[in-house]
Amino acid sequence: MPELPEVEALRRRVEEGALNRTIERVDLGNDTSHIDLPGPDDRGRLEGTQFTEARRHGKYLFAGSKSGPWLALHMGMAGSVRVYDAADGNPDYARLIVAFEGERRLAFRDPRKFGWAKVVETPEDEIAAHDLGPDALDLDRDTFISRLSGGRGAVKSALLDQSRIAGIGNLWADETLYQTGIAPDVKLPELADGQIADLHRAAIRILRTVCDTDATYSELPDAWLIHRRETGRACSRCDGKIESKKVGGRTSYYCPDHQGGGG
């Protein structure tokens, strides 16, 4: 469940249960074919060290300490992290298992094998290697506007572009557009500065709200699009009905009645 708020929830799990414990071993889990995972040498580098910090940038998660090295994780489409005790047994689809001294374990799970794990020197190096823009939650209004401006494509594609802004994915891009009243396929040049400012306000509010629930969708307001991502459902903001279309290769749910400009 891996957009910014979902990864932030995972970061907190790591922070709460896996810091300041000496790493005894790092092992591969089950069925690790076709997944990019650290080799024996890199896994060995983590042994004897402790994670003293868990960081997140966009959808990327990092655990490590000032002196490094760091474990970098990307969840792909369905990855997650679990902190547990050895007696509980390893979770399903565990691909990499960090065993701390004592019983505590941290597993990187990835059922659909689109994620990866690697050992890196610093989070900054990895952020630069992927050409990530600033984290969405760190953006002030003017920076958001400048990073989202420029280009000719659809506004939704720009929101999803991790090199512009890191962290927004398909679900929360749709939610932001729905709550701002802008159709996903409106082209950037058609947007007024005021509309981009509206997107900023909505995106920050939405991402913070989802983070506050630890990405528990059932706790989010009933009126949100997240609860009605299905064609034909009633719009919560007007008399329209939800429709879907592909924008930027991704299925996009929106209300053609109150989201104007191209839907």
Added chain:
DNA sequence: GACAATGTTCGCAG
């Protein structure tokens, strides 16, 4: 069996 899935990356066309 067909299709879609919350993401990233690659190749190609413009």
Added chain:
DNA sequence: GCTGCGAACATTGT
């Protein structure tokens, strides 16, 4: 060289 698409990646669930 840059930008914008579409397809591909591997697997699960409906």
